[in-house]
Amino acid sequence: MNVSSILFYAISAFILGAGILAVTSVKIFRAAIWLLFSLVGIAALYFWMQVEFIAAIQIVVYVGGIVVLIIFSIFLTQHSGKEMKSTPLNKKIFSALAALFGTAFVHNLIVHYDGFAFNSAEPFNANVAKIGTQMLSTTSHGFILPFEVVSMLLLAAMIGCIVIAMRPAQTTAADTNILNHKN
């Protein structure tokens, strides 16, 4: 039990504890903040695995982008401080049983599977120069095609969001109701 493994267990406990609080908290704003802590913990796990680039991307995109977007939409759609409608107890119990059963099942599979072919011929090296070169290379292991496709997807998602969330132009309240019923 050295410092590295103690760090791993601490990070894992932090991720799982914050995740459980994020899905069980009755106030939606607190749930969003617990989700943020869980995502920061996952970034710490990436740092622990020495993939610093993915950890930085995790912090920039998830913590700086998605969680902020979620908090904005909470402010737009919820009355802050109000507690959410609680789910029926039997539904909670059966969901918890399903989750526990699934965890135990997959845990059992992982424990009894011994086909992991550990390949430690050369040390793992994921520096940014290597990632960038392979991302934009056109040779057989390059990722230029998915890179371009995902850029088109982001453009389509951006235009789609604007179109979906756009208010119908210059209509009265009654017209808006009619339009919404038509849609």
Next chain:
Amino acid sequence: MQEIPLTQILFVSTALFFIGMYGLFTRRNLITMLMSIELMLNSVNINFVAFNKYLFPDNLDGIFFTLFIITIAAAEAAVAIAIIINLYRSHNSIDVDDASEMKY
């Protein structure tokens, strides 16, 4: 680093995935359901990076899959929030039980 085997990282990601699944089953609010889906996507990302690091250290395919999953998750969250805001405008609620016109 070598003291922690791959299986322990897989246990953490499994537990995180099923925490997200529990949230998806019990929550009735669209924003919290979206948050549960983000937890599940993150557990998959941990798996990709861990398999890449432990089993195939000489190439970087798991890292690239993680990058693309993060990109698509960002696009998905943006579109989902646009739909949620549109639903709130027409129903004044983002509870899934209140939007049941197209059920059955």
